[in-house]
Amino acid sequence: MSAKPVDFWLNNVTMNNNVLEAAFRFQTWNGPIKVVSILSTVIFPKNAHFPIDASPIYDGPPHLASESYAYSKRSLAQLTQWYRKQHKCDFVSILPGNFFGAYGDFNPNTAPLVNALIAKMESQKEHNPTAPLTMMGTGTPLRQIMFAYDLAQIVIWAMENYNANEPLIVAGEEFSISQIAQLVSEQVGFNGYLQFDNDTKNDGPLRRTADTSQFERLNPSFQMTPLSTGIKKTIEWYIINKSKALQK
Amino acid sequence: MSAKPVDFWLNNVTMNNNVLEAAFRFQTWNGPIKVVSILSTVIFPKNAHFPIDASPIYDGPPHLASESYAYSKRSLAQLTQWYRKQHKCDFVSILPGNFFGAYGDFNPNTAPLVNALIAKMESQKEHNPTAPLTMMGTGTPLRQIMFAYDLAQIVIWAMENYNANEPLIVAGEEFSISQIAQLVSEQVGFNGYLQFDNDTKNDGPLRRTADTSQFERLNPSFQMTPLSTGIKKTIEWYIINKSKALQK
Missing domain, CATH: 3.40.50.720 (NAD(P)-binding Rossmann-like Domain)
Structure with missing residues (x-):
């Protein structure tokens, strides 16, 4: 608790x-x-x-x-x-579901997955560019992940178009933790080796997939930003705003 | 709802x-x-x-x-x-669990079981003493029922003696609806016939028994007021305070 x-x-x-x-x-x-x-x-x-x-x-x-x-x-x-x-x-x-993006938490100890990875890899690239980066668990758990900009667009859409009793579930595409880490490392230009510590750190839940079929039925033309694009835009913001982002 | x-x-x-x-x-x-x-x-x-x-x-x-x-x-x-x-x-x-007693709701449409029965039987005894009184359902569902004075004593006891995380469940002895109606009618001196309408009115849950073993373990000497005594005392209060009680 x-x-x-x-x-x-x-x-x-x-x-x-x-x-x-x-x-x-x-x-x-x-x-x-x-x-x-x-x-x-x-x-x-x-x-x-x-x-x-x-x-x-x-x-x-x-x-x-x-x-x-x-x-x-x-x-x-x-x-x-x-x-x-x-x-x-x-x-x-x-x-x-999970989302990430600019203006969020980038403290490596408290930030959500993508933002924490960006902060860690940027820091390591600057201070210790060839050292390996150790991630918790096996890297195999799956997570749906969404760019915060897409969530904002969906909130605006819901203002005009959603009027029902049930909460509307929205979530991004599902990737493994290691796929997400790989994408962040490519976009950051991090050249260190990604390693997974499955001996001292356990995986969280292996899957936590939310059913987004209702949203897809109501808004079939909505296109989520590709994960690599979302990561790229978040890194661009982070590099410019790093000192402000880390004060949070 | x-x-x-x-x-x-x-x-x-x-x-x-x-x-x-x-x-x-x-x-x-x-x-x-x-x-x-x-x-x-x-x-x-x-x-x-x-x-x-x-x-x-x-x-x-x-x-x-x-x-x-x-x-x-x-x-x-x-x-x-x-x-x-x-x-x-x-x-x-x-x-x-369910309780009843003086200072409560005696509106026949909203009051809890015992208080509603007292108000109905007192009214019928005054205005139409030999007419039958129709109750909803079969009369067989069981209800734990407690005199409000006992609950007040338990709250005072808990002030001094209970200090645990879990809610402490307290409830009175279990009687059938028809047993309770019989006891009220004896104490009111109501001579009309009690009949049960099981054709147009359904029983509620047949049982809703709460586990009071924790309270009994912690306070083994506590004696609940016998139901007939609690009903008698409630009727005494109601007769004196009828006009005030029915304004609620």
Whole structure:
């Protein structure tokens, strides 16, 4: 469990409640307000089957690691539905898988996979260009991964086009961890050897595939940015903004 | 689902969050504060096995009928545990089964079973003393039922003696609906015939037994008030306070 479950709960649930209630009240003066809330895959139950869709969200507790954050996000999904039910508000929610990109966390210890790899490889390229880079686990687990710009486009699309009770699941193409590391290393121009430490570090879940068929049905023409392009654009931003990015 | 799920959620979760956070902050000036929060059996998943104990609380969604109230009570159970974890607060929760008694709801349409029966039989005894009274279903479902005074005593006991992470389940002895109706009719002195309408009205769940073994282990000497005594005392209060009770 997170070391500060109370803070995660109070901060997040208070924000959720205040934003939705404010949007509901404001629209009584000014006409309808659309709200697109962003959930997280942490809300899925820890024993969910793959591919995960929106139906089993509440069929068991989430992972303990981010329990109170997960419950605050679950309550946001529910509150969205309750505003639709009680007040006929046009509130919806989107449930995105892993994403990466500019303006995110690049601290190697806390950043999501792609951003952490970019920061580590850029640093090593500068300071120790031929040393091997050790990654945790075997590199074989699969992860769906999406460029943050695509998620932003989907949020804008949902503003205009999505109006349903269920959270809309969106996720990028699925790659193995080692494929993703390979792509980052090519784009960074990192020449060190990638090695995997499977003796002292375990793999996480081997797969965590979300079912994106509903989004594909509703928005069939949407083209996700190719992973190599997303990585390239993120590196371009990172190189210019490195000092700011690492202060986070 | 309740017609006002947003209101139930916002009112209850805001109260829960504010009371626990206030208790936590106040104790930094004045020494430790104990909080005993009261949950409800609505938090159990709708497909729970009997006897219900505290372990499957989150193993599935609660009944839709009181969904947002149930989620606010679930979050109270969790927040209690998170304050214990993050701030070492001596916060606990009690999960009571059905109870009845003075100062409660006596509106025949909304009151819990015993109070509703008292109000109906008292009214019929006054206005139509020999007419039959029709009850919904077969009368055979079993319900644990507890005098509110006993619950109050247990809350006071828990203030001094309970200090654990899990909600403490407390519930009264188990009777069938028809046994309970028979006892109320004896205490009211209602002479009409009790009949059961199983053609147009269905029974609710046949059993909803909560596992009270933990409470019995911790407080083995506690004696619940006999049901007939609890009913008698509630009727005494109701007769004196009828007009006030029915205004609720």
